Structure formats: structure tokens, C-alpha cells
Amino acid sequence: MNKQDIKKLDQEKIIGTYGRYDMAADSGKGAVCTDTDGKEYIDFTAGIGVNSLGFCDDGWVKAVTAQLKKLQHVSNLFYTEPQVRVADILTERTGMKKAFFSNSGAEANEVAIKTARKYSNNKYGNDINWILTLENSFHGRTMATITATGQDHYHKDFYPFMGHFSYCKPDDIEDLEKKVTDKTCAVMLEIVQGEGGVVNLQKDFVKAVEDLCHRKDMVFIVDEVQTGIGRTGKLFAYEYFDVKPDIVTFAKGIGGGLPIGGALFSEKVCDVLKPGNHGTTYGGNPVACAGALEVLKRLDDDFLREVEEKGAYMKEKLSAIPEVASVSGMGLMLGVELKEKKAKDVVAKALSNGLMALTAKEKIRLLPPLTITYDEINRGLKILEDVLK
Numbered sequence: 001m002n003k004q005d006i007k008k009l010d011q012e013k014i015i016g017t018y019g020r021y022d023m024a025a026d027s028g029k030g031a032v033c034t035d036t037d038g039k040e041y042i043d044f045t046a047g048i049g050v051n052s053l054g055f056c057d058d059g060w061v062k063a064v065t066a067q068l069k070k071l072q073h074v075s076n077l078f079y080t081e082p083q084v085r086v087a088d089i090l091t092e093r094t095g096m097k098k099a100f101f102s103n104s105g106a107e108a109n110e111v112a113i114k115t116a117r118k119y120s121n122n123k124y125g126n127d128i129n130w131i132l133t134l135e136n137s138f139h140g141r142t143m144a145t146i147t148a149t150g151q152d153h154y155h156k157d158f159y160p161f162m163g164h165f166s167y168c169k170p171d172d173i174e175d176l177e178k179k180v181t182d183k184t185c186a187v188m189l190e191i192v193q194g195e196g197g198v199v200n201l202q203k204d205f206v207k208a209v210e211d212l213c214h215r216k217d218m219v220f221i222v223d224e225v226q227t228g229i230g231r232t233g234k235l236f237a238y239e240y241f242d243v244k245p246d247i248v249t250f251a252k253g254i255g256g257g258l259p260i261g262g263a264l265f266s267e268k269v270c271d272v273l274k275p276g277n278h279g280t281t282y283g284g285n286p287v288a289c290a291g292a293l294e295v296l297k298r299l300d301d302d303f304l305r306e307v308e309e310k311g312a313y314m315k316e317k318l319s320a321i322p323e324v325a326s327v328s329g330m331g332l333m334l335g336v337e338l339k340e341k342k343a344k345d346v347v348a349k350a351l352s353n354g355l356m357a358l359t360a361k362e363k364i365r366l367l368p369p370l371t372i373t374y375d376e377i378n379r380g381l382k383i384l385e386d387v388l389k
């Protein structure tokens with residue numbers, strides 16, 4: 001099918017929840033995507049931070065197809081090796097105790113919310129069940145996770161919500177202390193607010209959240225769905241801030257393109273959920289876990305250092321463009337604030353010139369594959385610079 005046929009059928013047959021860009025992707029290799037007309041694009045999106053090793057990485061394809069030929073799925077009522085191996089690597093590398101696997105980021109946050117409420121319920125009774133999140137946050141699109149999301153425009157049209165969520169201002173310790181009450185059981189935050197416009201949190205605020213959670217025996221949840229799995233140059237972005245969450249959620253980058261998410265639990269909360277309390281048919285599926293194992297195998301210290309270096313290189317180059325007002329983010333998760341031009345228009349023009357990029361609020365958001373080469377970075381930046389001129 002050509003792009004026009006695909007577009008027409010899409011508009012007729014798929015509900016209109018996505019404002020899609022005018023491109024039909026057909027194939028890809030590394031950081032280069034090819035559309036149905038054979039046109040090539042440098043990819044600064046990685047499927048919104050999903051394709052950590054780029055398109056169709058050889059090692060990843062081999063690992064996934066080998067698993068596919070062996071066992072594609074079995075119920076979570078049985079044990080499987082790929083799932084325990086992913087859990088083993090993640091817990092060994094973080095010092096967390098146990099894992100749970102879901103299929104997406106929203107579901108990862110659901111299990112975190114349920115665990116926090118049950119932890120508090122077990123210890124203090126039913127009453128202490130409020131979850132505090134941050135204004136401008138994003139935690140997903142299920143009913144619980146849009147409630148957790150501190151942005152009104154995701155809420156309108158979908159009332160009523162489940163209740164007992166409250167929101168405090170990012171980086172405002174005074175507001176944090178005011179909003180945490182005797183009924184609060186958990187605080188959940190992103191280290192860099194991705195959908196909120198690539199907004200970095202300050203270390204002293206994140207440390208204050210950790211400290212308050214410890215003092216009041218609340219559950220400290222870090223949502224690393226976008227920042228995790230090497231995206232910022234560490235396995236998890238919280239490592240930059242010298243804190244120890246009780247629950248870390250992840251998704252996107254871990255499967256390298258296959259749907260898998262999950263949560264890691266510290267000693268304090270790792271035995272809260274019991275058989276029957278939570279579950280999912282597909283979570284931790286062997287094929288998705290085979291992809292995750294390959295991603296994690298590649299993300300060693302040298303690889304992560306390179307992510308940090310490539311991020312610093314891009315930040316420096318972007319900051320030098322006269323039209324750019326500022327660059328936020330960490331590692332290969334970057335937000336570009338423009339002086340005058342609209343990010344939406346720039347991203348659309350860049351696409352027609354052969355660069356895939358994203359927006360987040362009023363910024364251009366860049367999430368290239370972690371394996372992107374300097375040559376590909378330079379080619380993408382040149383397109384962006386030309387559009388911005």
C-alpha cells in the first residue's frame with residue numbers, strides 16, 4: 001500500500017486518538033527510517049524512547065527471533081527463564097529486591113499505586129490512601145494514571161476520577177510539605193517530566209521527597225517509564241540524585257520495541273502483593289523479555305557513558321543555534337525551547353526535510369535511539385538547524 005491508501009484506511013477504520021504526522025513508516029535500520037515512498041529519515045524519536053537499540057538491531061533481532069522459535073508465550077501461572085533473568089539483572093544492578101512485569105508504562109504505574117495503597121492499608125488501615133503526584137506530571141492514560149497525571153487537559157471530559165490523588169508544585173519543598181497530609185500513603189514523580197515539556201527536577205526537591213517518605217513511612221515511587229533504561233546515561237535517572245526509591249517503574253526502552261513494562265520493589269514493599277492481588281496475561285512474555293535481555297546486555301558502563309557523551313554533544317550543538325532559547329533534559333532525552341518559532345511547525349518542516357522529531361508542550365523533544373552514531377546525530381542536527389534558520 002502507498003501512503004495515501006494507508007492514510008485513507010486509517011482515517012476510515014481507526015478511531016482518531018492520534019494526530020499523526022504525514023508519514024507512513026515502512027522499514028528501518030539503526031537511526032534511519034524509510035517510508036512507503038522510499039524516502040529516508042534520521043530518527044530523533046526512537047518510537048518515543050522505545051527503540052533503544054534503533055530499528056531492527058541485528059543482535060536484538062537474533063535474540064527475539066530465537067526466543068520466538070522456542071516459546072512465544074505461556075501463562076504467568078508457569079515459570080519462564082527469560083522473565084526471571086530480566087528480573088535478576090534489574091534487581092542486581094539497582095539493589096532493588098523484586099520485580100513485576102506489565103505490558104506498558106501506565107500498567108507499571110498501576111501496580112505501583114496498588115502496592116502503595118496496600119502497604120499502607122496493611123500497616124495503618126484503610127484511611128491512609130492518598131497519592132501525591134506533581135503538577136505538570138504524566139503517568140499514563142488508564143483511569144488511575146490519568147488521575148495521577150497532574151495536567152488538567154488530560155482530565156477534562158473523563159470525570160469522575162477515582163479520587164484521593166493530590167498534586168504539588170515541582171521543586172517546591174514548602175508546597176510538598178503542605179500537600180503531604182496524615183492521609184498520604186505515597187509520593188510519585190518523574191525525575192525529568194517528559195510529556196510535561198522535558199522539565200528536570202532539582203536534586204534537593206527529589207531528596208526532600210525521599211526524606212519525607214522515609215519519615216512518614218510513605219512509599220516513594222519514581223516513574224522512570226521515559227527516563228529509565230539508559231535514556232539519561234544511567235540505567236535509571238534517579239541514580240544521578242543519590243536517592244533510593246521504594247518503587248521504580250519502567251517500560252518504553254526496556255523491550256527495544258516490544259511491549260513490556262514493569263516495576264522494581266525495595267525490601268519495604270516487595271512482599272506486599274500476594275497471589276491474586278495483581279496480574280496480567282502478557283506481562284513478562286518470553287519474547288518481550290528476550291528483547292529486554294538483549295537491551296540490558298548492551299547497556300554496560302561504557303555504553304551508558306557514551307549515551308551521556310552523545311547527549312552532552314547534542315546539547316552543546318543545539319545551544320549554539322541562534323533560534324534556540326534553552327536546552328533541558330539529561331543524556332539523550334532533550335527538550336529544545338525556541339525563541340520565536342513554534343515547535344510544532346519546526347517538527348513538521350523537519351519531517352518533510354528528512355528528520356523525525358517530537359514535541360513536548362511548547363518544546364521540541366528529542367529522544368534518539370541510544371545507539372545513534374555521531375554521523376547520524378550531525379545529519380539530524382543539520383536538518384534541524386536549516387529549518388530553524
Ligand SMILES: Cc1ncc(COP(=O)(O)O)c(C=O)c1O
Pocket residue numbers: 103104105106107109138139140141190194195223224225226227251252
Ligand atoms: C513518565 C511516563 N509514565 C507513563 C507513561 C505511560 O506509558 P505507556 O504509554 O506505555 O502506557 C509515559 C508515556 O509517555 C511516560 O512518559
